[in-house]
Amino acid sequence: MFYQDLHAYIRNTSEEYDVLAKITQHPGRPKPLRVVDQIYMLPGSQLNQAKLVSDYLRGREVVFVGDGDCMSLVTGILGKEKLVDPPAYMRVFDFDERIVKFVRDASQQFGFSDLIEAHYYNVRKPVPKAFFNQSDVFYTNPPYGSKNGGQSGIVFLARCMEFCKSAGSYGVAILPFHHHKAWSRDAMYNIQQFLNQNGYVVSEMLRGMHRYHLDDEPELLSGTVIMDRVKALPPPYRKHIFKKEELRKFYGDSQKEFPDRIDENGIVVAQ
Numbered sequence: 001m002f003y004q005d006l007h008a009y010i011r012n013t014s015e016e017y018d019v020l021a022k023i024t025q026h027p028g029r030p031k032p033l034r035v036v037d038q039i040y041m042l043p044g045s046q047l048n049q050a051k052l053v054s055d056y057l058r059g060r061e062v063v064f065v066g067d068g069d070c071m072s073l074v075t076g077i078l079g080k081e082k083l084v085d086p087p088a089y090m091r092v093f094d095f096d097e098r099i100v101k102f103v104r105d106a107s108q109q110f111g112f113s114d115l116i117e118a119h120y121y122n123v124r125k126p127v128p129k130a131f132f133n134q135s136d137v138f139y140t141n142p143p144y145g146s147k148n149g150g151q152s153g154i155v156f157l158a159r160c161m162e163f164c165k166s167a168g169s170y171g172v173a174i175l176p177f178h179h180h181k182a183w184s185r186d187a188m189y190n191i192q193q194f195l196n197q198n199g200y201v202v203s204e205m206l207r208g209m210h211r212y213h214l215d216d217e218p219e220l221l222s223g224t225v226i227m228d229r230v231k232a233l234p235p236p237y238r239k240h241i242f243k244k245e246e247l248r249k250f251y252g253d254s255q256k257e258f259p260d261r262i263d264e265n266g267i268v269v270a271q
């Protein structure tokens with residue numbers, strides 16, 4: 001299904017948009033930093049996404065790996081307002097300390113802080129023991145990996161595999177796929193190969209679903225890929241700290257050094 005068809009098919013209400021905007025237009029929401037590929041999703045795309053994936057997240061323990069879009073908070077507030085069925089619990093991990101703080105503050109403000117926790121975490125390092133193997137489902141929207149054959153997505157997905165339970169767990173990833181763009185075909189091919197080699201199959205893919213605040217490429221669309229863990233294989237990078245050479249062009253050409261974190265003032269802090 002393509003973007004226009006999808007928008008015609010899903011009927012969103014003004015009530016739903018107003019609830020979404022409490023998060024996405026919140027005055028305390030951090031400004032996206034393009035240098036690390038933070039490019040926020042536009043509201044219609046995000047509302048569609050939240051409603052479509054709510055079936056996969058409802059009643060589950062969900063881990064969000066990188067959540068600049070604040071899909072966790074959007075899901076939480078739509079659940080609180082009884083517009084979707086919420087997950088049982090949400091854990092959010094991001095290397096941007098502003099996002100971690102915003103998740104904590106906004107969930108408190110809107111009365112669902114019992115449903116969510118947020119932590120600083122950099123995908124360069126293995127998942128901390130306390131969170132290994134804990135979640136039923138992952139949700140991630142990794143950097144595009146347009147200049148490294150999808151390696152950025154592979155690193156994120158490798159960590160998602162560590163966060164999740166082995167048998168019967170599954171994941172939801174937003175991945176760019178423009179079949180006429182060679183970089184996106186290559187990235188998708190490499191990512192799906194990595195998934196297969198590590199016990200996952202792609203069970204659903206809805207492409208052309210989301211648009212972004214992206215001035216230089218406003219027509220770039222991404223899709224939702226659902227993947228199921230069908231074989232209990234050990235996560236491939238469990239003890240591995242990714243090295244500089246493995247993280248080349250992680251954010252395209254814009255960020256030369258791989259960062260350790262974004263601090264609370266929005267400063268990119270090097271390793």
Ligand SMILES: C[S@@+](CC[C@H](N)C(=O)[O-])C[C@H]1O[C@@H](n2cnc3c(N)ncnc32)[C@H](O)[C@@H]1O
Nearest residue numbers: 037038039040066067068069095122123142143
């Ligand atoms: C590419 S952005 C996702 C795109 C999404 N539209 C957005 O603007 O947030 C990736 C998300 O992961 C986070 N992130 C990027 N690099 C990371 C890293 N090395 N470790 C952990 N989180 C990271 C970013 O802060 C952001 O929330």
